[in-house]
Amino acid sequence: MTWQNSYQRWNDFDKLEAEMRTQLNQIQTDEESLEDAFYKNLEFGTGGMRGKLGPGTNRMNIYTIRRAAEGLARYIEARGEEWKENGIVIAYDCRHMSKEFAIETAKVLGNHGIKAYVFSSLRPTPVLSYAVRYLYAAGGIVITASHNPPEYNGFKVYNEDGGQLPPAEAGAMIEIVNQIENELQVEAADQDDLEANGLLEWVDKKVDEAYLKELRGVNMNPHITHDAGEDFQVVFTPLHGTANVLVRKGLEQAGFKNVHVVAEQADPDPEFSTVASPNPEEHQAFEMAINQGKKVGADILIGTDPDADRLGVAVPDEHGEYQVLTGNQLGALMLDYLLSQHLDLPDNGIMIKTIVTSEFGRAIASYYNIETLDTLTGFKFIGEKIREFERTGEYEFLFGYEESYGFLAKDFARDKDAVQAAVLATELALFWKVKGKTLLQALDALYKRHGYYLEDLQSIKLDGKQGEEKIKAIMDTFRQEELTEVAGLKVLAVEDYASSRRWVVKTGEEETITLPASNVLKFVLEDDCWFCLRPSGTEPKIKFYYGVKSSSKADSLERLEKLKQALAAYLPAL
Known part of the structure; x- marks a missing residue:
């Protein structure tokens, strides 16, 4: 389906929420904005989803929230009645639409007979993590975009242990979410009915005191x-x-x-x-x-x-x-x-x-x-x-x-x-x-x-579809580049976490990385130095991490600056 098809589906939906309709009308003549809002579904990844607020399949709104909640509901249903009865704890932060998204999530879960414990006011994420364990719930959700700019919000999912979903569990849920083709048709129950039937319970003081x-x-x-x-x-x-x-x-x-x-x-x-x-x-x-x-x-x-x-x-x-x-x-x-x-x-x-x-x-x-x-x-x-x-x-x-x-x-x-x-x-x-x-x-x-361990981080923000393509190009270039020396430091080994391979540059000897696959490249240098490239999982950025060590602060500062400058020299061409 093209982005034009997705946009038309939204534009033709006669029950589109009023605010969404107004915002959609405001960008209807801006093809670049429309494409960015509709060229894909907002990705539900291993950390949940996070994105800009607004109309569209690639935005945070009540419909993409309902789609994510529907996926979670089906995931819980597949695990049996006990999981449904244990319920889901929902917390939220102070961002635009956070409480509304929390309630929409509870309404979708309730439509499947899954109980929701919802905080009546904002709470820290770690309190949600604790509350899942304290209430013996089947999982939890936090509506938050953490430290992103004000125009963002997000949907983070936690398992019954109070931790964010690890890759295997997240993968199973992502598969279910991706099967939901039309976010506009996801059904949500009535809030008053859920409260009357005990499927929406407000929790506050007892969790705070226990924490x-x-x-x-x-x-x-x-x-x-x-x-x-x-x-x-x-x-x-x-x-x-x-x-x-x-x-x-x-x-x-x-x-x-x-x-x-x-x-x-x-x-x-x-x-x-x-x-x-x-x-x-x-x-x-x-x-x-x-x-x-x-x-x-x-x-x-x-x-x-x-x-x-x-x-x-x-x-x-x-x-x-x-x-x-x-x-x-x-x-x-x-x-x-x-x-x-x-x-x-x-x-x-x-x-x-x-x-x-x-x-x-x-x-x-x-x-x-x-x-x-x-x-x-x-x-x-x-x-x-x-x-x-x-x-x-x-x-x-x-x-x-x-x-x-x-x-x-x-x-x-x-x-x-x-x-x-x-x-x-x-x-x-x-x-x-x-x-x-x-x-x-x-x-x-x-x-x-x-020893003087010093580190630094540089983030390059690359928005939209073109930004994704540039980030991919940067990662591909460093994967293909056979670096043997950087900033006067020999490259001892390269760790590619996407292919789960680690190889020694001098001998070509390889070993398997036992961690889950992830789009990360790490270059191990001599003298306990290193640098790493990783696309952010929550923002449109690629991140460069640097680490050095020496016996003095001055030497470490000099080494760190040389390493950053050497890597920066690659970027203009990319």
Whole structure:
């Protein structure tokens, strides 16, 4: 079916929702916009789906939401009556249409006799992950586009363990979703009827209280806040998202009394009007927190993304200027703190990170005789391993993290958890303050012990159909290019996760990569350096990851810059 056919089907649908009709009429003479809205179905991938709001098969709207929900309903039905009775938990963030999409999802599930537990107001993603386990549900859904721009929304699916669907489960569901040819014809039940019949239940307080009780276990040294927390100053920004209430309650019950919330960013705002991007990875997101931090003399600044699964941290340097830590740096500090303060480290303890996360964490874990496991990018793979080890007893999970500001200390949630991370990072900063050090000084001590691991990330945004083609061309070029040296560093090995092959450049010797297939290329260089290419699974971007190591910060900075420049030289021609 051509995009013109898809557009005509929508244009001819006499029951098209009024707002959709208005928006469709506004672009009816703009062929480029029409093609982009209709040239494909919005992809339902391994992480659910995410896209721009608006009319069309390639947009987030009530019809594409219903299609996804119908696929989930059929997937649950195929697993039997018990799964239907266990139901699905639904949470949502502050974005445009989030609550409406949550209710539409519940109405489609209810049409199949599947119960929906729906939060009556916005909640963090990790609370949804916990709620699935707490309510013994068959799965969960979060309506969120995480840190994407305001014009986006998304639909993330979780399994009965509270983790995002791993590839095998996602593949089975994707197959069902793709069988639904006409999203305009998906039926949805009446909300009032579902509530009267017990197929739509609103959940709030009992889940929050249970989650906060579990959150107490994140503190490694509860006595520190009692003994030394009275003067410790915290500035917190939820960046207009979902974290405000639970992060403040979590810090309060941990004993932190001086928590200053950035007032301009405290309330939910689907436009994220005070930031260019509601992403704690972006330093501009901390501008207001830094200004407030200087006024109150804050010891730490913490910021969460809109659905509260990512945490960023900034701390003062020796000149009183606030420095934003990278996800790799914060993860390394958390990991070292958890392992150093653990009273009895298990012999089978394990730390889990992704293939694009710094090797710094592996060095720290090894120092404490703890094994490290690498997974593909995406926290669902870490959650999947936690579940596997819980079942087999092979390893005891101690910490999981990824460079993109995702952390998990306690496995009562099975997705990255910024609420947990906020409490842990604040205690961590107080711990080092009591010892007379800032987090930057503690980090420098780790570098001196293990080597100066430095990383960087560059993202190239390429929108629309042409953007997809350019991203494919870049990946194809690097796959075909027989690189032997980059920035004066020999290429030792190439790892192509799409073909599950790893080969040694010098000898041609090959081995099989045992991780699931994924469109990722990693080049392993000499002297513990590397770079990696990966198309984003949630945004129209291709990402270049870089990692270097040396015995000094200056050498690592120089090596990192040379590596970035060498790769940048390839891009203009592509």
